[in-house]
Amino acid sequence: MNTMKNTIDGTWFRRYAPSASTRMRLLCLPHAGGSPSFYHSWGNAFGDDVEVLVARYPGRQERIAEPCIESMEEMADAVTAALLPLLDKPLALFGHSMGASLAYEVAVRLEREHGFGPSVLLVSCQRPPHGQRPRSAHLGGEESVLAEVRRLGGTDAALLEDPDIRELVMPALQADFAIVGRYAENGPRPAVPVRCPVIGYVGDRDPNVTVEEMHAWAGVAPKGFELKVLQGDHFYLVPQRDGLVADLTSRLH
Secondary structure (H helix, E strand, C coil): CHHHHHHHHHHHEEEECCCCCCCEEEEEECCCCCCHHHHHHHCCCCCCCEEEEEECCCCCHHHCCCCCCCCHHHHHHHHHHHHHHHCCCCEEEEEECHHHHHHHHHHHHHHHHHCCCCCEEEEECCCCHHHCCCCCHHHHHHHHHHHHHHHHCCHHHHHCCCHHHHHHHHHHHHHHHHHHHHHCCCCCCCCCCCCCCEEEEEECCCCCCCHHHHHHHHHHCCCCEEEEEECCCCCCCCCCHHHHHHHHHHHCC
């Protein structure tokens, strides 16, 4: 029993403000190269009755000594297994960029293999499975990955100009880009529907995905799809944090 508790608290999820009054949980799944610190300001943003979890991917921060995962299937299987002790409350999934594909894959696994339906799937700045197309940044080595990070922008790009930080985070970054590239290496994937509403979010100047491409998430959302377009680029969620949190809060019921 103690081993399971350590798995929940210390390995796969950073947990913010769990309390006896927890009504539901929100799991945030970071982008390629991302970590729980990106969502630090979200920790207590949704009220005392919403517990925020952020996935800790292997190979970075507290898990830096662990080998990185390089396939979406392995990552989704691992996150799903780690979630099983936490299904005593309603669960919402939020994923940004790579994390959006991961959130979808976790939702499919929870429904298909465990009979548990998330309350809502919240996807940000990523094409749906059936809208995927091949991505090749991971095939060109470190410089190719760095060029893609710079193209997308965000705080990660600025940090990577520091050689010491770059050396520290490159293995995880390259592994994550391998996940993204391999997920789409054969183009579109099956549009397996989920049994919960799907809400999409995108910046109006995102260089990686268009508003039209985000609308295609409706193809896996028979329970309903809605798209929110916010001002900004691929990392609109930093300057638009307050508006995004307010909208997310309205979905957590």
